[in-house]
Amino acid sequence: MKRRSVLLLLPLTAAAGCGSPGAADPRPSGSEALDYSWPDHHPGLTSGFCFTIVKGLQPHELIERVGGKELQRVEWPRVLGPGDGEVGVRSRFFIGIIGVGKWTVVVEDNGSLGVTPKIVQPLSAKGGLVVGYRGGGGSPGHLMIGRDGDLALDLDTSAPDRATGTKVADYRKDLLAAGLSGRSGPADPTVAALTFIAKRTGIKLVEPWLQTRSYLLVSVPQV
Numbered sequence: 001m002k003r004r005s006v007l008l009l010l011p012l013t014a015a016a017g018c019g020s021p022g023a024a025d026p027r028p029s030g031s032e033a034l035d036y037s038w039p040d041h042h043p044g045l046t047s048g049f050c051f052t053i054v055k056g057l058q059p060h061e062l063i064e065r066v067g068g069k070e071l072q073r074v075e076w077p078r079v080l081g082p083g084d085g086e087v088g089v090r091s092r093f094f095i096g097i098i099g100v101g102k103w104t105v106v107v108e109d110n111g112s113l114g115v116t117p118k119i120v121q122p123l124s125a126k127g128g129l130v131v132g133y134r135g136g137g138g139s140p141g142h143l144m145i146g147r148d149g150d151l152a153l154d155l156d157t158s159a160p161d162r163a164t165g166t167k168v169a170d171y172r173k174d175l176l177a178a179g180l181s182g183r184s185g186p187a188d189p190t191v192a193a194l195t196f197i198a199k200r201t202g203i204k205l206v207e208p209w210l211q212t213r214s215y216l217l218v219s220v221p222q223v
Helices: 005-006 059-065 115-123 168-178 189-201 208-211
Strands: 050-057 069-075 092-100 103-109 128-135 140-145 152-157 214-221
Touching: 050 189, 059 092, 059 214, 092 115, 092 152, 092 208, 103 115, 115 128, 115 140, 115 152, 140 189, 152 168
Parallel strands: none
Antiparallel strands: 050 103, 050 128, 069 214, 092 103, 092 214, 128 140, 140 152
8 A cells, every 4th residue: 555645544534443344245256257467557556566365354353463553444546546655664564454254355555465474374373364465566476375374375476386385285276277387487477366366265356346345444564
């Protein structure tokens, strides 16, 4: 989340409570044409992006677990608002959070919460599951899964065959099906990674769906 948009925030309102924003809204149907390439050419994500999907924690529970601070409820354009990323604010992540059934989805503009082991592993403790993907910004993609407190998968999309983690074998079939294989990686790593995430979580991270949601804007201390 870009710093300038945080500085422009209006005072906190009663709408920014700890509830599960949009939890009852449906996920995209399987009949829709799914464009998973959209983050790579989105003008608001030129410095990169990170999606984190957490199972078993509602938004307010996730915020408490990571020591976050609620700032405001915002719509999609504010999640990707103009600004300068985390430059000058290296001590904190700024994230947008929505609830989707048993899952919580975290969206970051130029962040990396979902691929930070010191955050992912604790969030997945006690039977939990965390799937994070950081992409864009001219760097290889980074896919990470935390499961039951372990770092189950840690994969660089430029070399997916060298993935590490305690449960790599459990994910190999779906990684191959998504195109995350080979020494040099897929031509479209974001498409491959978001296809894999949809297969493993049921959450289809397409922009038309994300645009319909209302987000809790939260600041989280980096570790």
